[in-house]
Amino acid sequence: MKVLITGGAGFIGSAVVRLLINETDVAVINVDKLTYAGNLDSLHSIAGSAQYRFEHADICDRSRLAAIFERYDPDAVLHLAAESHVDRSIDGPDDFVRTNVFGTASLLQVALGRWRRMSAARQKKFRFLHVSTDEVYGDLGETTDPFRENSPYAPSSPYSATKAASDHLVRAWHRTYELPIVIAHCSNNYGPYQFPEKFIPHVILNAVARNDLPIYGDGEQVRDWLYVEDHARALWGLVTHGRVGDTYNIGGRNQQRNIDVARMICACLGRQLPNAGTAAEFESLIKFVADRPGHDRRYAIDAGKIERELGWKPQETFETGLVKTVRWYLANEPWWRRVLTGSYRLERIGFTEAAR
Numbered sequence: 001m002k003v004l005i006t007g008g009a010g011f012i013g014s015a016v017v018r019l020l021i022n023e024t025d026v027a028v029i030n031v032d033k034l035t036y037a038g039n040l041d042s043l044h045s046i047a048g049s050a051q052y053r054f055e056h057a058d059i060c061d062r063s064r065l066a067a068i069f070e071r072y073d074p075d076a077v078l079h080l081a082a083e084s085h086v087d088r089s090i091d092g093p094d095d096f097v098r099t100n101v102f103g104t105a106s107l108l109q110v111a112l113g114r115w116r117r118m119s120a121a122r123q124k125k126f127r128f129l130h131v132s133t134d135e136v137y138g139d140l141g142e143t144t145d146p147f148r149e150n151s152p153y154a155p156s157s158p159y160s161a162t163k164a165a166s167d168h169l170v171r172a173w174h175r176t177y178e179l180p181i182v183i184a185h186c187s188n189n190y191g192p193y194q195f196p197e198k199f200i201p202h203v204i205l206n207a208v209a210r211n212d213l214p215i216y217g218d219g220e221q222v223r224d225w226l227y228v229e230d231h232a233r234a235l236w237g238l239v240t241h242g243r244v245g246d247t248y249n250i251g252g253r254n255q256q257r258n259i260d261v262a263r264m265i266c267a268c269l270g271r272q273l274p275n276a277g278t279a280a281e282f283e284s285l286i287k288f289v290a291d292r293p294g295h296d297r298r299y300a301i302d303a304g305k306i307e308r309e310l311g312w313k314p315q316e317t318f319e320t321g322l323v324k325t326v327r328w329y330l331a332n333e334p335w336w337r338r339v340l341t342g343s344y345r346l347e348r349i350g351f352t353e354a355a356r
């Protein structure tokens with residue numbers, strides 16, 4: 001089986017690539033533009049595998065995509081490429097509209113063209129898995145039931161609005177053209193190799209550097225956290241066993257307030273770095289800062305459908321996953337130092353120029 005993954009150099013995409021190379025025998029073609037969020041260092045452990053190919057390409061570049069589909073003729077597409085950081089979408093929404101909406105449409109068109117030329121047997125097995133987010137459902141009240149697959153769309157940020165738009169395109173390509181799609185909506189991910197601008201690594205790395213730990217607003221925002229490797233396993237389960245045309249919510253049943261997550265990280269650091277400071281000393285770095293516009297108060301996912309239909313369950317609790325994550329950042333300073341200094345990008349420019 002040949003699987004084409006878009007955004008495989010990103011946080012979640014690289015977890016999916018590592019999972020497939022390490023635990024299956026499928027061939028993986030990673031199509032990634034290598035924006036600031038794409039980091040080939042995260043694929044170092046599998047880059048030499050005969051199962052793995054990398055294509056440096058923009059999903060908006062339709063003729064390039066068509067050539068890649070022609071060359072590899074994939075049996076499934078896992079679409080993760082996106083602009084993914086809410087704060088950046090507020091500062092500059094254009095890239096989000098371009099990649100998340102136009103890029104998804106371009107990928108759908110190319111995949112459809114290829115799918116139409118497959119034998120009936122291959123057409124039946126083909127899957128286009130679209131990786132979306134719980135943020136398309138918008139804000140939940142404090143006591144409202146968690147999001148279900150049929151919760152109404154109510155995106156708040158330019159990021160979630162463009163993801164919502166891409167979901168509608170994917171569903172339309174199924175209804176109109178019968179492309180065999182599955183859509184996954186996951187809650188907030190955390191774990192190894194996450195870009196330091198995101199909340200959990202941001203808190204860990206600032207605490208280690210003794211910088212302030214900025215918390216938006218009152219810190220009472222609730223997120224439903226899932227360890228990234230559990231998400232990767234769920235996505236692969238949906239490619240192999242998801243029902244065509246269906247939507248699945250994925251979450252860890254781990255609702256936590258941001259302020260509590262920051263305190264838990266401080267407690268982990270106090271235990272894992274006893275010579276560097278106590279939990280209370282790390283906690284004293286917490287500073288509340290002005291909230292971001294349109295900040296959703298609460299997300300929570302009802303993952304009952306994927307649990308029932310696929311027997312999927314997260315292997316990590318929030319406590320075990322967070323301990324692993326803090327330990328990973330402490331043990332992998334070269335990875336995050338190269339991100340913070342930007343050297344992962346500079347070398348990459350050398351790499352892509354050489355490849356041309």
Ligand code: NAD
Nearest residue numbers: 007009010011012033034035037038058059081082084189
């Ligand atoms: P990320 O920002 O870490 O990675 C995105 C990847 O896409 C990068 O490697 C980047 O280079 C690539 N990319 C961006 N624009 C591209 C383009 N035009 N063409 C080709 N490649 C391009 O994102 P992530 O956190 O790994 O998220 C992956 C997917 O999962 C996204 O679609 C996101 O919406 C979704 N998601 C993320 C979370 C989360 O908590 N991180 C939760 C639910 C869903």
